[in-house]
Amino acid sequence: MNTMNETVGHAGVPATPITVYAERRARITRAMGAGVAILPTAPERIRNRDSHYPYRHDSYFYYLTGFREPEAVLVIVAGDSPRSILFCRERNLEREVWDGYRHGPEGARERFGFDEAHPIAALDETMARLLADQPALYYPAGADTEWDARAMRWLNAVRAQARAGVHAPDRLNDVRSLLDDMRLVKDSHELAIMRRAADISAIAHRRAMRATRPGRHEYEIEAELLHEFRRHGAEFPAYWPIVAGGANACVLHYVANSAPLAEDALLLIDAGCELESYAADITRSFPVSGRFSPAQRDVYQVVLAAQHAAIGATRAGAAWNEPHDAAVKILVRGMLDLKLLPGSLDEALEKETYKRFYMHRTGHWLGLDVHDAGEYKRAGAWRTLSPGMTLTVEPGLYIRAADDVPDALRGIGIRIEDDVLVTDTGCEVITAGAPKEIAEVEAWMRDAR
Ligand code: GLY
Ligand code: MN
Ligand code: MN
Numbered sequence: 001m002n003t004m005n006e007t008v009g010h011a012g013v014p015a016t017p018i019t020v021y022a023e024r025r026a027r028i029t030r031a032m033g034a035g036v037a038i039l040p041t042a043p044e045r046i047r048n049r050d051s052h053y054p055y056r057h058d059s060y061f062y063y064l065t066g067f068r069e070p071e072a073v074l075v076i077v078a079g080d081s082p083r084s085i086l087f088c089r090e091r092n093l094e095r096e097v098w099d100g101y102r103h104g105p106e107g108a109r110e111r112f113g114f115d116e117a118h119p120i121a122a123l124d125e126t127m128a129r130l131l132a133d134q135p136a137l138y139y140p141a142g143a144d145t146e147w148d149a150r151a152m153r154w155l156n157a158v159r160a161q162a163r164a165g166v167h168a169p170d171r172l173n174d175v176r177s178l179l180d181d182m183r184l185v186k187d188s189h190e191l192a193i194m195r196r197a198a199d200i201s202a203i204a205h206r207r208a209m210r211a212t213r214p215g216r217h218e219y220e221i222e223a224e225l226l227h228e229f230r231r232h233g234a235e236f237p238a239y240w241p242i243v244a245g246g247a248n249a250c251v252l253h254y255v256a257n258s259a260p261l262a263e264d265a266l267l268l269i270d271a272g273c274e275l276e277s278y279a280a281d282i283t284r285s286f287p288v289s290g291r292f293s294p295a296q297r298d299v300y301q302v303v304l305a306a307q308h309a310a311i312g313a314t315r316a317g318a319a320w321n322e323p324h325d326a327a328v329k330i331l332v333r334g335m336l337d338l339k340l341l342p343g344s345l346d347e348a349l350e351k352e353t354y355k356r357f358y359m360h361r362t363g364h365w366l367g368l369d370v371h372d373a374g375e376y377k378r379a380g381a382w383r384t385l386s387p388g389m390t391l392t393v394e395p396g397l398y399i400r401a402a403d404d405v406p407d408a409l410r411g412i413g414i415r416i417e418d419d420v421l422v423t424d425t426g427c428e429v430i431t432a433g434a435p436k437e438i439a440e441v442e443a444w445m446r447d448a449r
Contacts, residue, residue, distance in 0.1 A: 011233025013196045013276055016189040021066045022113045025076060025084045028064065028178055032078035035136030037175045038127070039064065039074045040147055054236065059368035060140065060179050062277055067112055069102060071120050076138075077130060083115035087126075090119045124150070128157035132166045138175035176373070183367055184374035185388040190367065191421065193276045194390060195430050197234065198419050201272040201280035202433030204228035208243075208271075209441065210448035214263035214288055218243040221269065222257045229273035238279035238370045241271035245288065249413025250398040252360065261288045266296055268413055272370070279370040281392050282431045283417030290445035292438060295408035299397055300438065302334030306395040307416045307436075310362050314393060314420055314427040320382040324362035327395040331358050339406055340399065357399055363392040366419055389422040390430075 028037065041061040045053045057068050065074055065086065072088040091104035105117035118126060131137060131154055139151050158168035186194065204225045211224045222243045229237060243257040246265035261267060265288050272280035285303075287296060309330050310323035332354045335341040340357055341348050348354050365372035367390060376383055385391075396415030399405055416436055420427040435441045 011196070011275060013193050014189070016066065016193075016276075018066060018111070018113050020187070020189055021064060022084075024182065025064050025074075026082075027182060028175075029076055029078045029082045029084075031178045032076070032136070032138055034079040034134070035138055035169065035171070035173070036130055036134050037074075037076040037078070037138035038151065039076075039140065039175060040144070041067070041070060041072045041074075043144070044070045056236065057277070059183075059277070059373070060176060063179065063183060063368060065112060067103075067108065069108075073120065073123055075127070075130065077134075079134075085126075085130075086112065086114045086117040087120045087123045088117065090121075124154065127154040131155065131158045131169055132161065134169045136171035136173055137169040138173045138178070140176050141172060141174055143176075180373040180375065183372065184365065185386065186367060186390055186421075187388070190278065191388075191390075193278045194280070194367070194419070194421075197238075197273055197275035197278050197280040198282075198430040199433055200229060200232040200234055200275060201282050202431050203232070204271065204273065205269060205282055205284050205434040206444065208269055209284070209286055209435070209445055212261065212267055212286070212288055212290075212445070214261055217260050218245055218248070218257040218267075221261075221267070222271075225269070225271045232273075232275075234273035234275045235277075236274040238272045238274040238281060242268065242283075243271070244268045244413065247401065247411035247413065249285065249415075250400045250411065251413075252398070263289050264293065266412060266414065268415060270415065270417065272419075277368055279366060279368070279372075280419055280431065281366055281370050281394075281417060282419065282434050283394055283396075283415040284434055284436060284441075285414040285416065286441045286445065290449060291442060293408075296412060296414075297438065298338060299334075299399070299409060299412050300414055302331060302338070303395055303397050303414045303416050304436065304438075306330035306334070307393055307418070310393045310395060311418070311420060311427060311429060314385065314391070314422060316385055316387050316422055316424055318385050320376050320385065323393055327362045327393075328354065328358070331395060331397060334397070338409060340409065357397050358395070359398070360394075360396070362395050366390045366392055385422045387422055387424050391420060391422070393418050393420055 039061045042058040047053050075085040077083050088108050089102050109117035207228050208221050208224045222241050240255045244254040245261045245267050248254045249268035268285040270283040272282050306327040310327040313322045313326040332348045365374045394417030398413045399409045401410035418429045418431045420429050435444045
């Protein structure tokens with residue numbers, strides 16, 4: 001049976017051929033040159049007694065394997081006889097009655113295209129052998145204390161053979177540094193999934209806008225989002241949705257989602273699904289009544305203009321900080337016009353007084369993780385954007401009530417967040433399906449009433 005082209009896709013996404021994962025392993029093998037890399041997947045976590053948190057594999061491990069079972073480790077041997085080895089759970093008919101299908105080493109090797117596969121129970125003994133006479137161990141050091149201890153035991157087991165002439169690796173490298181650079185630029189398979197995750201998340205935001213009414217609770221709107229994610233096949237929310245009415249929007253990580261929605265309030269929703277392990281991340285802020293008040297409109301227009309400016313600054317060749325700096329300039333001008341800040345633009349920028357109302361950065365890498373892998377600065381210089389990178393653009397203004405804040409603006413919190421793909425000529429907004437222009441938002445909500 002030719003199993004190399006079997007696929008794991010679903011939910012309206014073109015399936016990723018299994019060969020793609022093998023090609024990624026070949027790339028990292030070349031980047032290592034020599035040595036052995038070890039990547040465990042994530043552990044299962046108990047919520048209480050016999051109940052587990054929903055299982056989510058490790059992103060690095062998944063990126064190189066496409067394998068979703070817990071209790072699995074990928075080992076890559078670089079050098080003269082390069083190979084990739086999976087350690088995983090054995091078939092166990094009794095456990096499979098309770099927990100479901102397991103591939104087992106032989107099934108996993110055939111289906112996922114590893115050179116070798118072994119039972120997870122053979123890991124310790126095999127590692128001590130594999131690390132003999134290798135120059136380097138590539139390993140996600142510090143990610144998990146149990147794995148750290150285990151890796152040190154392997155190294156010591158090899159060192160114990162010194163008098164037999166066996167040499168232990170004397171370099172310990174972080175395997176994630178090599179992978180971060182690979183993960184930063186998405187391939188066509190990843191982009192197809194991310195576009196679909198973005199579409200589903202945009203549909204969910206549209207549904208949430210139409211479901212919003214004065215007197216409904218934040219959690220009722222959260223339920224609309226989760227319903228829409230799941231009904232399209234998304235496995236999880238990519239992070240817990242923020243559904244923040246009124247002044248709750250000024251709490252950046254508000255997740256209680258428990259309050260009733262006031263007629264004169266705005267509702268900020270930050271929600272995105274995870275599909276085929278890739279995240280979307282969208283924020284929209286809109287009036288509960290369906291119509292922006294003049295004060296809400298004034299603040300919203302500032303954030304929207306800042307977002308347009310940041311998107312305009314997102315292009316291949318730009319430095320990472322350019323979109324942020326473009327957004328900050330517009331936001332600060334807005335803060336001055338709205339009488340939130342005294343003084344001049346230059347003064348506010350220099351003294352960073354704007355941070356009282358805009359205290360986060362304008363974006364982050366996006367991919368398998370919502371705050372995805374990849375450095376932002378290297379050797380003191382901001383990274384340069386290049387085609388295939390995906391990031392968020394998410395300026396906001398958060399105006400907590402205070403004596404020196406104009407009455408009409410107190411408790412207004414607004415963020416507008418889109419996901420963008422850097423292209424040769426600029427960027428493509430992949431979350432454009434969620435309305436954000438004022439007329440668009442009001443029309444969308446009006447038509448549902
Ligand atoms: N939802 C998390 C973020 O916007 O970064
Ligand atoms: Mn974000
Ligand atoms: Mn977000």
